[in-house]
Amino acid sequence: MYSIVFTSALVLILIWKIYKLFKNKRSSGHFEDIDDELVIMLNEGDSIG
Amino acid sequence: MAKQAVRFSKKKRTQYRFQKLKMCKKCNRYSVLNDENCPKCASEFVGIESLVKSIFKNRLLTESIWILIIVCMGIVAAPTVETLYYSLIAGVIFVISYVLLTSIFMKSEYFIQLKKLLRVDFKKIQAGIQFDSDLAKEDVKQDQLAPAYEKLREIGDFMDNDQVKIRRVMVLNEIALRSDMELELEELIPSSYDKDFVKYALEVLKINRTLITKKCIAYFIHYRDAVVIDFGMDSLISVAGTALRMKLYILEFSGFIEEFLDYFPKERLLRLCNIVHANPDVEWGSLEEKTKRLVAMKYHYDPDFKRFVS
DSSP states (O other): OHHHHHHHHHHHHHHHHHHHHHHHHHHOOOHHHHHHHHHHHHHTTOOOO | OOOBOOOOOOOOOOSSGGGGOEEETTTTEEEOSSOSBOTTTOOBOEEHHHHHHHHHHHHHHHHHHHHHHHHHHHHHTOSSHHHHHHHHHHHHHHHHHHHHHHHHTHHHHHHHHHHHHHHHTHHHHHHHHHHHHHHHHHHHHTTOHHHHHHHHHHHHTTOOSHHHHHHHHHHHTTBOOOTTSOOOSGGGOOSSOOHHHHHHHHHHHHHOGGGOOHHHHHHHHHTHHHHHHHHOHHHHHHHHHHGGGSHHHHHHTHHHHHHHGGGOOHHHHHHHHHHHHHOTTSOOTHHHHHHHHHHHHHSTTOGGGGGGOO
C-alpha cells in the first residue's frame, strides 16, 4: 500500500512537471519576438530622450 | 565653430538586441552601453543571458532540493526494509526522469525565463536606459562627442523615437564626418521634418552615397519645400543625382529625377544614359525621352555621349 501511494505521488509530480514543460514549450517562440516585444514595450509612451 | 575630429569605436553587434542588456547587481540597474563596469559603483556588469542562466539554475536547485526532500521523506517513512529499497529505487528513477525532462526542454524553459525577466524588469530596464541617456547628455555638455554618440547609438537600438534620433543627429553635426566612419542614415530618419537631420543627410551624401536609400530619398521628396527653403535647390539636385545609384531607384523616383535632369552634372547624366541604354526592355516612360532630348541638345558634340545620340 505504502509503495503505491509513494509511487503515485512521484508520478503525479512528474505529470505536473511534464504538463508545465509542454505548456512553456507551446508558449515559447522565437528570440526575434522577444526583441520586438522589448522594443515595443520600451517605446510605448516613452519619455526617454 | 570647427567640427570635432573623432574616432568611433566599432559597434558591438549581437544576434539579438536583448543580448546587449546588462545589469549591475549592486545598483540593481540595467544598461545598454558598451561599458564593462557600472559607472556608479564600478562593479562588473552581468549580461542578461548570464542573469537568466543564473535564475534558471537557482530555480532548478530549488526544485532539486524539494525533490530530494520528498524522496528522503518517502525513504525515511518506509515501514519495512523492502519498501525502503523500493522507495530508494523509485526516487532515483524519478530524479533521473526529472533531470532528463528538464534538459530536453531546456531551450523553451530558458526562453520563458528570459521573457518573464524582461517583462518583470521592464520598468527597471526603462530607468536604466534613461540613466544611460543622462550619461550621454553629460558627455555632450563636456564636449566629449565621440563617447556621447556611441552611447546614443546603443540607446538608439532600443529607443525608436525622434528625440533620440535628433540627439544623435545633433551630435553627428558637430563631428567632422569621414567615409571610414560607421555611419547610419536610414535609422535616423525622423517622423517629421527636421533641419538637423537634413543637414546631416546632405553631409553624408557627400561622403557616402550608398547610405542614401529609398526611404531617405522619399523623405527629401516629402519635405522638398522645407528643404529648398533651408538648404536651397542644390540640395534636391544632389539627392536626385543620388537616386541614379540604382535602376530600381530611377524607376521609383523617375518623376523627381526628371524634374532636375537639366541641372545634373555631366557625370550623373552619363550614368543615367548608361543605365537607360543598358536596359532597353525597361519601361522608362517620359524620363527616357527627356534624357535623349537633353543629350541631343547639350552633349551632341561630346564623345562620351556619342553612342547615345542617334
